[in-house]
Amino acid sequence: MSATRSIVQFENVGLRYGTGAETLSDLTFALREGGFYFLTGPSGAGKTSLLKLLYMAQRPSRGLIRLFSEDIVTMPRDRLPGFRRRIGVVFQDFRLVRHLSAFDNIALPLRVAGVEEGDLATPVTEMLSWVGLGHRASARPATLSGGEQQRVAIARAVIARPELLIADEPTGNVDPDMAKRLIHLFDALNKLGTTVVVATHDVHLLTRIPRAEMLRLDRGQLADPTGALRHPPKGPEE
Numbered sequence: 001m002s003a004t005r006s007i008v009q010f011e012n013v014g015l016r017y018g019t020g021a022e023t024l025s026d027l028t029f030a031l032r033e034g035g036f037y038f039l040t041g042p043s044g045a046g047k048t049s050l051l052k053l054l055y056m057a058q059r060p061s062r063g064l065i066r067l068f069s070e071d072i073v074t075m076p077r078d079r080l081p082g083f084r085r086r087i088g089v090v091f092q093d094f095r096l097v098r099h100l101s102a103f104d105n106i107a108l109p110l111r112v113a114g115v116e117e118g119d120l121a122t123p124v125t126e127m128l129s130w131v132g133l134g135h136r137a138s139a140r141p142a143t144l145s146g147g148e149q150q151r152v153a154i155a156r157a158v159i160a161r162p163e164l165l166i167a168d169e170p171t172g173n174v175d176p177d178m179a180k181r182l183i184h185l186f187d188a189l190n191k192l193g194t195t196v197v198v199a200t201h202d203v204h205l206l207t208r209i210p211r212a213e214m215l216r217l218d219r220g221q222l223a224d225p226t227g228a229l230r231h232p233p234k235g236p237e238e
Contacts, residue, residue: 006030006066007164007195008054013063015049022061023049024220031197036190038206039199041217047199048092048168050217054197055089055166056080068163085112088162088194090170094153096141102128102152103137109160127155130185132178146173154182158189165189167198171205183208 008031015024024046031037039047052058053065056072065072068086075083088109096105107124128134131151141149150173157165165186171179179202187209190196200206206214216223 005033005069007033007035007068009064009066010053011064013053013060013065015046015053015058016061022220024053024060024217027063027222029215029222031195033195034190034193036187036196036209036212037198038209038212038214039197039217040201040206040214041223043201044219045217046220047217049220051089051166051168051197051199054164055087056084085109085160086163088157088160088165090150090154090157090165090167092168092172094141094149096149096152096156098141101138101140102133102144102148105141105152106155106159108156113160123159127159131155131182147175147178150174151178151182154185158185158194161189161192162194165194165196167196169200170198171200171202179205180208 010027010029013024013027014022016022027050039050041047049058053060054067056067059073063073067083070083072080072083097108100108103124106127107120110120110123125134125137128137131154133148133151133155136144136148139148141152144152150170154167154170157167167186170186171182174182183205186196186198190209198205206212
């Protein structure tokens, strides 16, 4: 894997909903393959909209987006599902399948990828244990707390070791100890080669991955007009 290859490229990207003002304007930046990035900025800055562009839930109003070296703006819609399988996403609202157990929600990406049923139990059980839900494998989402649902959503996003992991406030519903554990999980996945993008308001979280870079949005634009990525501030030693 080349350390300099870009997995994501934005060139003069703008996003407008309906006829209103642009939500995102003139975004030009690149994310290198294998990098770890924190996306920050105040509420309303456009972080969730940017993430939607990254996982192809939204197409830009203008500009060029390349993902895995391919132009996804003009890509035929019938190719998008295959592309999305290369991306793991942790949504703020979890988006778990209500009628499926925690085990089956986590197993879903593996089943979609064609993994044999006999090969599912070990990786899914290990992932449940990692996020502290080994005793809740058969529980359905409605019986899980918000923090437990968040952990299932994260386990589902990382189980297939995606090439790109996108997480929108992934530690917002868990206690500090579990937040550390989850960030450690993202860190371990990143060290295996996955590019990680985490949107967060938690300034303390930014100190946990010293090698991570920071992309800051302010009112729909990059706070640094050159598009350069910054390293997060160092926190106090613990």
